Amino acid sequence: FLGAGGGNDIQWCFSQVKGAVDDDVAEADIISTVEFNHSGELLATGDKGGRVVIFQQEQENKTQSHSRGEYNVYSTFQSHEPEFDYLKSLEIEEKINKIRWLPQKNAAQFLLSTNDKTIKLWKISERDKRPEGYNLKEEDGRYRDPTTVTTLRVPVFRPMDLMVEASPRRIFANAHTYHINSISINSDYETYLSADDLRINLWHLEITDRSFNIVDIKPANMEELTEVITAAEFHPNSCSTFVYSSSKGTIRLCDMRASALCDRHSKLFEEPEDPSNRSFFSEIISSISDVKFSHSGRYMMTRDYLSVKIWDLNMENRPVETYQVHEYLRSKLCSLYENDCIFDKFECCWNGSDRQVKFLSLCTSDLSNIVMTGSYNNFFRMFDRNTKRDITLEASRENNKPRTVLKPRKVCASGKRKKDEISVDSLDFNKKILHTAWHPKENIIAVATTNNLYIFQDKMN
Amino acid sequence: QDSQEKDKSIPPERAEEAKLKAKYPNLGQRPGGSDFLMKRLQKGQKYFDSGDYNMAKAKMKNKQLPSAGPDKNLVTGDHIPTPQDLPQRKSSLVTSKLAG
Numbered sequence: 209f210l211g212a213g214g215g216n217d218i219q220w221c222f223s224q225v226k227g228a229v230d231d232d233v234a235e236a237d238i239i240s241t242v243e244f245n246h247s248g249e250l251l252a253t254g255d256k257g258g259r260v261v262i263f264q265q266e267q268e269n270k271t272q273s274h275s276r277g278e279y280n281v282y283s284t285f286q287s288h289e290p291e292f293d294y295l296k297s298l299e300i301e302e303k304i305n306k307i308r309w310l311p312q313k314n315a316a317q318f319l320l321s322t323n324d325k326t327i328k329l330w331k332i333s334e335r336d337k338r339p340e341g342y343n344l345k346e347e348d349g350r351y352r353d354p355t356t357v358t359t360l361r362v363p364v365f366r367p368m369d370l371m372v373e374a375s376p377r378r379i380f381a382n383a384h385t386y387h388i389n390s391i392s393i394n395s396d397y398e399t400y401l402s403a404d405d406l407r408i409n410l411w412h413l414e415i416t417d418r419s420f421n422i423v424d425i426k427p428a429n430m431e432e433l434t435e436v437i438t439a440a441e442f443h444p445n446s447c448s449t450f451v452y453s454s455s456k457g458t459i460r461l462c463d464m465r466a467s468a469l470c471d472r473h474s475k476l477f478e479e480p481e482d483p484s485n486r487s488f489f490s491e492i493i494s495s496i497s498d499v500k501f502s503h504s505g506r507y508m509m510t511r512d513y514l515s516v517k518i519w520d521l522n523m524e525n526r527p528v529e530t531y532q533v534h535e536y537l538r539s540k541l542c543s544l545y546e547n548d549c550i551f552d553k554f555e556c557c558w559n560g561s562d563r564q565v566k567f568l569s570l571c572t573s574d575l576s577n578i579v580m581t582g583s584y585n586n587f588f589r590m591f592d593r594n595t596k597r598d599i600t601l602e603a604s605r606e607n608n609k610p611r612t613v614l615k616p617r618k619v620c621a622s623g624k625r626k627k628d629e630i631s632v633d634s635l636d637f638n639k640k641i642l643h644t645a646w647h648p649k650e651n652i653i654a655v656a657t658t659n660n661l662y663i664f665q666d667k668m669n
Numbered sequence: 670q671d672s673q674e675k676d677k678s679i680p681p682e683r684a685e686e687a688k689l690k691a692k693y694p695n696l697g698q699r700p701g702g703s704d705f706l707m708k709r710l711q712k713g714q715k716y717f718d719s720g721d722y723n724m725a726k727a728k729m730k731n732k733q734l735p736s737a738g739p740d741k742n743l744v745t746g747d748h749i750p751t752p753q754d755l756p757q758r759k760s761s762l763v764t765s766k767l768a769g
Contacts (some may be wrong), residue, residue, distance in 0.1 A: 228766040237766050259765045284768040324713070386710055405710055436706055441686040455706065487686040488696070492705065539681035542688040551705070661767055 214599070218578075218651055220601060224278055226263070226661035229605070239656040241643055245309040248647040251279055252319060253653055253661055254304025258288040260321055262332065262375075273554065276652060283332050285374040303335035306391050308400070310413075318377070320400065324386065324387040327402055329378035329413065337365040366410040383409050383419040389392025390440045396447040397627050399421045403440035403452060410464075422470050423452060423462065425654040438496050438553075439536050451501075453510060457494030459519065479526045489541045489550070497553035500574035503561045509579060511556040514538060514578050516591065531591040531598065534583050536621035536632045548582075549637050556581040560648045561571055586657050587617055602657045603662040604639060613667055 223564045228237065236257025243252050248398035258453035261284045266277035291300040301324055310318040316333040341363045344352055386404035393400045401422070402409050408423035421441075427433055435456040443449035446554045448464040468594040481490065493513035501508045507528070510517050514535060517527035533554075539545060544550040583600075597657045608614075620629040643656040651666035691765075692694060 226767045228769070236763070238768075253765075253767055255765055255767075256764075261765050261767045281768045286766055292724065297714055301713065337716070383768065387712060430707075433706055436709065485682065487680075487682060489680040489682055489686060489687060539685060541685040542680060542692075545689060546692075581688075 219613045220653070220664045221611050221613055221667050222278075222662070223610060223652070223665045224663040225605060225608070225660055226663075228472045233659045237607060237659040239643060239659060239661060240303050240305060241307050241659065242645045242654050242656050243307045243309060243319075244645050244647050244654065244661065245319075248649050248652070249647070250282065250309070250317060251663075252307045253319060253656065254287065254307050256301075256303040258286055258290070258302030258303060258304060259325065260285055260287045260307065260319075260330070276650060278666070279663055283372040283374050285330070286328065287321045287328060288326065288396075291325075305388060305591040306392050308393050310393060310659060311397060320391050320393070322388050322391050322402065325381070326374050327380040327388070327411075330374050331377045331381075332374045335370075335371045336367060338368045361444060364520070378413065378416050380411055380416050380419070383411075389438060391443045392450065394442045394447050395445055399447075399498055401440055401442060401450060403437050405436040408437065408440055408450075408452060408470075421463060422468075423470060424469065439498055439499045441501055441508075441607070444501050444503065446505065446510075448493045451499055451508060453496035453499045455495040456491060457496055457512060459496065459499060459508070459510060461521065472609075475521070475524050477524050479517070490546065491545055492545070492550055498555040498663060499632070500556060500558060502558060504575065507576065509556055509558065511554050511581055513550060513552075513554075516556050516581055517580070518593070529593060533581055533589055533612060534619070536619055544637070547637065549640075552642065554582050554640075554642050555644065557644055557646050560646050560650060580644050580646060580653065582644055582655070584637050584640055585635040586639040586641055587619075588655055589642060595598045601664075603657050603660075605660075611667065614664065 225481070227239075229322045234257075236255060236259070238256040239253055240256055241252075241254040244250070247254070249265050251265075253261050254264075255261075263279035264282035265279050268277050278332060287304055288304045292298070293300060303323055304321050305324065306320075306322050308320045310320070312318075312623070316331050319330050319332070321328055321330060330659040336414060341359060341361050343360055343363075344354070346352055380402070384402065384404045384407070387407050388402055388404050390403040391400060392403075398414075399412050400408055402411065402419075403423075406426040407421055410422050411421040415576070423437070425435070425437065425494065432534045435458075436456045436457055440454050443451070446611065449461065451459050451461045453459045457478065459477040461475040461477070463474045464470060464472035466472070466474060481494075496510045496512050498511040501507055506521060507521050507633050508521065510519065511526075511533075515533055515538060516531045518529040518531075520528045541550060546650040557580050558576040559580070561575045577593045580588065582588045586603045587600050588603065589598060591601050600619070601614045602617050618626075619627065620631050625631050639657060641655055645654045649652065653664050655662045655664065
């Protein structure tokens with residue numbers, strides 16, 4: 209099972225791929241976020257065109273024991289539209305930066321989606337019956353001539369083809385001067401935070417006309433600006449605790465009980481840098497692009513340009529583990545700077561918390577023992593914290609047959625390239641995997657290439 | 670060979686930095702980061718000043734405002750950008766291909 213060997217002992221197989229086959233990618237189709245809901249039954253994607261597509265997992269077919277249910281389109285809607293702010297001369301992109309699901313409370317599903325400026329709460333509900341037999345209306349809605357009505361009847365609900373409707377229930381607007389990079393729902397399930405480059409706001413899900421500012425790092429004089437907020441997340445269990453990461457590679461943990469404005473951190477996580485190693489690129493590649501708490505909240509993981517770091521919340525002065533994602537890029541920084549790739553924001557995610565491991569696990573570890581993150585050339589990487597083994601896989605339509613185990617890939621950094629290896633200079637830097645997601649309970653992963661969504665599952669016996 | 674030995678002692682990051690400075694000698698003295706912060710904060714900024722526009726409209730009264738030439742991205746000199754000059758942002762009316 210999952211816990212025994214970890215990342216390398218899971219045998220990943222291709223399951224599905226969604227999206228257009230052609231190479232000519234329209235900008236609107238660029239996937240910008242991927243997120244499973246809390247049960248894993250639903251998988252949402254957001255794109256640069258402001259659209260959200262939700263997939264639903266089929267109910268497991270008991271006769272088809274060789275694979276878990278497939279994901280099919282459940283709902284799709286336009287979440288955000290482009291806007292132009294004439295007053296500030298600012299173009300507001302409709303690109304969906306983040307989607308976060310609320311835990312399910314009733315028949316409907318709720319998610320938060322955000323672009324650079326506005327967060328929206330969407331309700332996704334099913335309708336599978338409709339009332340029929342009105343007295344005053346025909347079935348098509350036209351009003352009947354009242355003089356023809358001679359009897360009364362009670363309208364009844366009759367089954368209809370399933371219709372899934374998405375409607376915006378709350379619009380949280382006008383609270384961010386800068387660009388929103390993160391939203392995170394609190395463990396109290398009543399509030400959430402939204403973070404932009406310089407500020408973090410706290411909202412109540414029911415209230416749209418008021419928001420509390422809890423972090424403000426804007427300097428009085430903008431010339432003194434040295435760092436910006438890059439990501440933020442609430443602690444999974446402690447409703448007064450959250451962290452935010454910066455462009456300088458630091459993470460600050462704040463406790464909302466300490467003061468109304470959490471400008472003074474409770475903890476500052478920073479790895480000391482060897483000053484002799486400092487270069488023009490140091491700060492850029494140390495910028496943290498994503499931060500994710502582990503399931504228990506004891507650890508958190510950060511992603512910077514070249515590595516993933518695991519931090520123990522009890523130790524501020526250095527990470528407990530560091531995993532190199534693509535260290536071979538360090539000798540390509542000049543060209544990566546020239547083509548802007550050095551500014552790519554990779555996300556990272558933990559494995560789901562497997563039910564089996566919870567009952568059978570003997571170790572004190574966290575249940576969060578595998579890290580997944582993307583790279584270039586449509587490669588993505590997994591690191592097993594227990595075995596210290598790692599693997600590189602590729603999301604590609606070639607050589608991907610269902611139930612065939614994916615072949616590990618290897619990049620040849622220098623020296624003689626072996627057969628089946630790919631040299632650094634042959635990597636396609638336009639094929640980036642920035643967004644990945646792991647099913648909360650099963651070994652199913654969703655990996656987004658530029659405009660396609662791949663779903664992989666572990667090989668079941 | 671001499672150059673190989675040199676490579677061993679120079680960390681790859683420094684070697685890359687030297688390459689960059691050789692190409693762009695005027696690159697800011699500040700470490701990479703600060704310039705990008707400002708650029709990041711200003712993402713999405715277009716050059717349209719509602720004050721200039723309204724004042725120019727008032728001055729011109731009934732005359733037409735000069736519109737941008739064929740290259741709408743090139744707005745320079747005395748030309749006052751108008752809302753019509755700004756690239757039109759069409760919303761995506763097409764369904765996502767992921768849902769296809």
